[in-house]
Amino acid sequence: MNGVISLWVYEKKLQYPVRVNGPNPWLAKMILTQYGEPDGELAASLKYLTQRYTMPLSQAKALLTDIGTEELAHMEIIAALVYNLIKDASLEEIKRAGLDGYFTDHDRALYFVNASGAPWTAAYIQSKGDPITDLYENMAAEEKARSTYEYLIQLSDDPDVTDTLKFLREREIVHFQRFGEALKLTYDYLERKKYFY
Numbered sequence: 001m002n003g004v005i006s007l008w009v010y011e012k013k014l015q016y017p018v019r020v021n022g023p024n025p026w027l028a029k030m031i032l033t034q035y036g037e038p039d040g041e042l043a044a045s046l047k048y049l050t051q052r053y054t055m056p057l058s059q060a061k062a063l064l065t066d067i068g069t070e071e072l073a074h075m076e077i078i079a080a081l082v083y084n085l086i087k088d089a090s091l092e093e094i095k096r097a098g099l100d101g102y103f104t105d106h107d108r109a110l111y112f113v114n115a116s117g118a119p120w121t122a123a124y125i126q127s128k129g130d131p132i133t134d135l136y137e138n139m140a141a142e143e144k145a146r147s148t149y150e151y152l153i154q155l156s157d158d159p160d161v162t163d164t165l166k167f168l169r170e171r172e173i174v175h176f177q178r179f180g181e182a183l184k185l186t187y188d189y190l191e192r193k194k195y196f197y
Contacts, residue, residue: 014073014076014077014080015070015073015074015076015077016077016164016167016168017164018077018080018081018084018164019160019161019163019164020081020084020085020158020160020161021158021159021160021161022088023085023086023087023088023089023090023093024085024089024157024158024161025085025086025089025093025094025096025097025099026096026097026098027085027155027156027157027158027161028081028082028085028086028089028097028099029097029098029099029102029115030115030152030155031078031081031082031085031152031161031165032078032082032113032114032115033114033115033116033148033152034074034078034145034148034149034152034168035075035078035079035082035110035112035113035114035120036111036112036113036114036118036119036120037114037115037120037124037148038124039124039141039144039145039148040075040078040114040120040145040148041071041072041074041075041078041145042071042075042112042120043120043124043125043141044067044068044071044074044141044142044145045068045069045071045072045074045075046068046122046125047068047124047125047126047127047137047138047141048064048065048067048068048071048138049064049065049068049069050125050127051064051127051134051138052064052065052068054127054129054130054131054134055131055134055186056131056186056189056190056193057182057185057186057189059182059185060131060135060182060185060186063178063179063182067175067178067179070171070175074168074171077164077168078168079110081161081164082110083108083110085158085161086099086108087108089108091103101117102117126141131186131190132183132186132187132190135179135182135183135186136183138175138179139176139179139180139183142172142173142175142176142179143172143176145172146169146172146173146176149165149166149168149169149172150169152165153165153166153169
């Protein structure tokens with residue numbers, strides 16, 4: 001590549017396969033929350049990719065880059081789930097699911113809203129600049145996302161969708177653990193540098 005370093009290696013497939021058993025606009029409406037809520041995939045990816053700049057350790061920066069990028073992949077999975085659950089739904093099914101307002105504004109296109117229809121906002125992104133505060137924030141966000149996936153699993157009546165939701169829930173647990181490891185490393189580093197009084 002003549003000395004040009006590739007920043008991304010992108011494989012054109014989802015991180016986890018998405019299958020649905022047929023149209024289910026109600027379930028799509030519930031899952032849409034992970035697309036546009038404060039602790040959903042978009043907010044997580046942007047938050048982590050923003051916070052990495054103020055991390056004092058290269059390991060923490062790399063972790064935020066890795067997890068932030070993975071959250072973009074999760075957003076893609078959520079988008080595929082929602083789209084496949086509504087693409088062949090009749091207008092009657094869409095109305096019964098309470099998605100008629102959404103349909104009026106977006107047809108079957110994806111748009112960043114939560115299950116109640118509230119639009120996503122940049123105010124959801126927390127970036128304090130203090131590495132300890134930000135890592136604690138991220139651990140809490142991962143736990144909140146895990147909880148949301150738990151609730152979605154309980155609501156799902158589609159075994160294929162449930163399988164995908166379980167994969168996403170497990171990744172939230174892994175992210176929580178990795179942020180905990182980064183927190184310890186960062187705290188130890190800052191304590192050695194006499195960052196804390």
